Amino acid sequence: MSGRVRMLMVMAYIAVVCLPTSHTLTAPEDGFRMPSPWAWRCVSGRCVKEDAAGQVRLTTFNMCKLTCGTEGMLWPRPVNAVIGDQVTLFLPWKMTLQPICQGEVCNLLHEAYDIFTDTLQRYHPHYANGRAPWTGPWDAATELQVLQIDVTVVENDTALTLDTDESYDLTVTTGTDVISVLIIAPTYFGARHALETLSQLVEYHETADALMVVPATVSDVPAFPYRGLLVDTSRNFVSVAALERTLDAMAANKLNTLHWHITDSHSFPLFLDSLPNMAYYGAYSGSQVYTPAQVRNLIKYAQVRGVRLLPELDAPAHVGNGWQWGEKEGLGQLAVCVNQEPWESYCMEPPCGQLNLANPNMYDVLGQIYKELVQLFSPLELFHFGGDEINFNCWNTTEEIFKFMVDNGYGTNESAYYSQWAVFQERARELLHEAAGGRKVPGVLWTSHLTEPEYLESLNPSQYIIQIWTTKNDSSIYKLLSRGYRVIFSNYDAWYLDCGMGAWVGEGNNWCSPYKGWQTVYDNSPHDIAFAETGSPYTDQILGGEAALWTEQVDDATVDSKLWPRGAALAERLWTNPVTTWKAAEIRFINHRQRLVKRGVQAERIQPQWCHQNEGLCYLSEPILGCGAV
Incomplete structure (x- = not known):
């Protein structure tokens, strides 16, 4: 029996046995976000999809992806990373950049920060189709949170050579009203990489219509120049x-x-x-x-x-x-x-x-x-x-x-x-x-x-x-x-x-x-x-x-x-x-x-979306039939 046939049998079994309790729903209008009966739980480094009814300690899909596993969803995987399991909500315009740098490096940092803010905006599902995102309303705690990014770049060199130090250290901590981000890098290029990593520690919270960030400590350096x-x-x-x-x-x-x-x-x-x-x-x-x-x-x-x-x-x-x-x-x-x-x-x-x-x-x-x-x-x-x-x-x-x-x-x-x-x-x-x-x-x-x-x-x-x-x-x-x-x-x-x-x-x-x-x-x-x-x-x-x-x-x-x-x-x-x-x-x-x-990258699709939402269930060895986690 081929892997494709076995997988179809698994999906058919789940479709029949694991259907949620039916609800009366009307067809969604354009822009309407239909509620979902599903939520996710982090189990042994994997996000497991479950029926949310009567369950506790379940999260949204994006939150589970952000917090589950030793390195979350960071790519490429850093040398050392400690990722938290809780998130803090904030709004994309509640961010500040405080750089310590010299000359042209400061100009480059501000441009990199603009790219970073644009990246976070793109996480909103309506960003790409012309609708006005971030319409709220949000709770008071989310309104108050400020993401403060402190960046220190030691050197003033802006040329990328085979000897350039691209390492960085990144720390994200949460407080009452301030989410503190500390980046230290010897060169601009390391600092830029740190901003990229930070953008991957942020995701869109589906039900709060806000961004969420996970506390983390990352120390990183590339293996090859x-x-x-x-x-x-x-x-x-x-x-x-x-x-x-x-x-x-x-x-x-x-x-x-x-x-x-x-x-x-x-x-x-x-x-x-x-x-x-x-x-x-x-x-x-x-x-x-x-x-x-x-x-x-x-x-x-x-x-x-x-x-x-x-x-x-x-x-x-x-x-x-x-x-x-x-x-x-x-x-x-x-x-x-x-x-x-x-x-x-x-x-x-x-x-x-x-x-x-x-x-x-x-x-x-x-x-x-x-x-x-x-x-x-x-x-x-x-x-x-x-x-x-x-x-x-x-x-x-x-x-x-x-x-x-x-x-x-x-x-x-x-x-x-x-x-x-x-x-x-x-x-x-x-x-x-x-x-x-x-x-x-x-x-x-x-x-x-x-x-x-x-x-x-x-x-x-x-x-x-x-x-x-x-x-x-x-x-x-x-x-x-x-x-x-x-x-x-x-x-x-x-x-x-x-x-x-x-x-x-x-x-x-x-x-x-x-x-x-x-x-x-x-x-x-x-x-x-x-x-x-x-x-x-x-x-x-x-x-x-x-x-x-x-x-x-x-x-x-x-x-x-x-x-x-x-x-x-x-x-x-x-x-x-x-x-x-x-x-x-x-x-x-x-x-x-x-x-x-x-x-905005038209990257080739690798698997059906079902595999993304059901981690670890798209494989070639004999599958385990069942509802939920393996």
């Missing part, structure tokens, strides 16, 4: 509004890096003041372009939410459209094999294109792009060079490049071309260094032929971070770690979120199928992978991880549901690095998905 998502905006354009929604959701999950794969062979949607031809030839349309002003605004939007933008200009492969203007401007071919057919012979997916190694003007243009990117993303703390999936045949069948290789005595076999790829990469690094005014900017590279042992010596471990996109069983993981490279895990067998769709060229499923469920995402531990391959977790060299959303089959209409809530599973793995599996997190995860939806 790099906690990222990749969004590709070349294969399909993703609007600024969708990127802002992504940043909102990342902030709600304490993810701190949006890896922006801006360009590829498909399109070049970034407008550059000094090189307008790149977008002129490379954008899908005149309206599908990111202007410098939009980029700067997006960087600021991200900073307030505790997120860095990591730009990627993939090269020397994965270029093409946008580079065709060189010959008209007297610069020769800047890229070769652009849109060349049959594409299977010249690249990994259509359309093709690679930079022209034989044309020195290509380096001049590349250096100019780097200069503008350094200015746009100031202060640039990380840069992604891309650097994977070179097609040997593309270069070897291009007459100009073939002649360049022969005339310079390099040879024309694969090894010779890979050696010239290494030369290109070193030149690209030098160009970025020059663009940054001599300031050291760590560069990130994808795993590729260039990161294999025979070419790895060309990459200085102090200058490069390697992003691992192969499988968790790849033997190159050991070679990279043992040679001192810092790494970011993005192994496609767990953290590629575009997998599991129908093929977009040909038929069948796409190349990295099957679909990666949230359970797979959650259980993918970078330390465990490293230990399995090397016998050591290499804790200091593993910076963290990143889930990738390549957009061959994604655009504004589906970006939310592809990223969320699976991105939340990634977030707890990288923030907490739990020793337990997804099963211990499931109840909180399902609740957190609901929270994201309240905040």
Whole structure:
């Protein structure tokens, strides 16, 4: 008997045996809140649904979720938390912020506080549909309560680096007329995370039409300094509004890096003041372009939410459209094999294109792009060079490049071309260094032929971070770690979120199928992978991880549901690095998905709502038939 059939039998049994006493009710009008016979009791860390008639010590659904369990419904799970079992009611306009901070940190704190207050407003069920919320009436005690938030930020630094301290301490205590919140953090980013945690200690009280907060003590720090998502905006354009929604959701999950794969062979949607031809030839349309002003605004939007933008200009492969203007401007071919057919012979997916190694003007243009990117993303703390999936045949069948290789005595076999790829990469690094005014900017590279042992010596471990996109069983993981490279895990067998769709060229499923469920995402531990391959977790060299959303089959209409809530599973793995599996997190995860939806994120549904209201009863082993708790 399948799990689905067994579950239907359980639900049928409950529907027949556990019906409440009937009541005479009229059909509700728009906006009317129908009374419910149900209430909830916290039993062994789970909220159990019961008939409220004649019962004591039962609570509303939201109150039970807020107070039940050692960490309540906090996501990602904090390092240390003590959650109370009673709540205090207050109104959203009865809040004050008292910061102790310096300079720009104070400005950021006030913006973060505005986001916090907006988040609390969204907990009201009528917020989203245009009705005026918070109409009351409330009792006198609720009217009097003030939520006072005292925030102390020690440092004045507003740049998020790999060394930034994102820890915080948060205490919530209740008094007669004051709910006291104390936040202490070394940096703005820790304080922002504390406000996010505080927002998850607050919920809407269904019968009082007010907010409720639970007393708590939280001490927290992330396990990894790099906690990222990749969004590709070349294969399909993703609007600024969708990127802002992504940043909102990342902030709600304490993810701190949006890896922006801006360009590829498909399109070049970034407008550059000094090189307008790149977008002129490379954008899908005149309206599908990111202007410098939009980029700067997006960087600021991200900073307030505790997120860095990591730009990627993939090269020397994965270029093409946008580079065709060189010959008209007297610069020769800047890229070769652009849109060349049959594409299977010249690249990994259509359309093709690679930079022209034989044309020195290509380096001049590349250096100019780097200069503008350094200015746009100031202060640039990380840069992604891309650097994977070179097609040997593309270069070897291009007459100009073939002649360049022969005339310079390099040879024309694969090894010779890979050696010239290494030369290109070193030149690209030098160009970025020059663009940054001599300031050291760590560069990130994808795993590729260039990161294999025979070419790895060309990459200085102090200058490069390697992003691992192969499988968790790849033997190159050991070679990279043992040679001192810092790494970011993005192994496609767990953290590629575009997998599991129908093929977009040909038929069948796409190349990295099957679909990666949230359970797979959650259980993918970078330390465990490293230990399995090397016998050591290499804790200091593993910076963290990143889930990738390549957009061959994604655009504004589906970006939310592809990223969320699976991105939340990634977030707890990288923030907490739990020793337990997804099963211990499931109840909180399902609740957190609901929270994201309240905040405007169109996150994919994971289970029927019945499972959310009946914790622990949606499982695969033999169910226990009955009414109420297991």
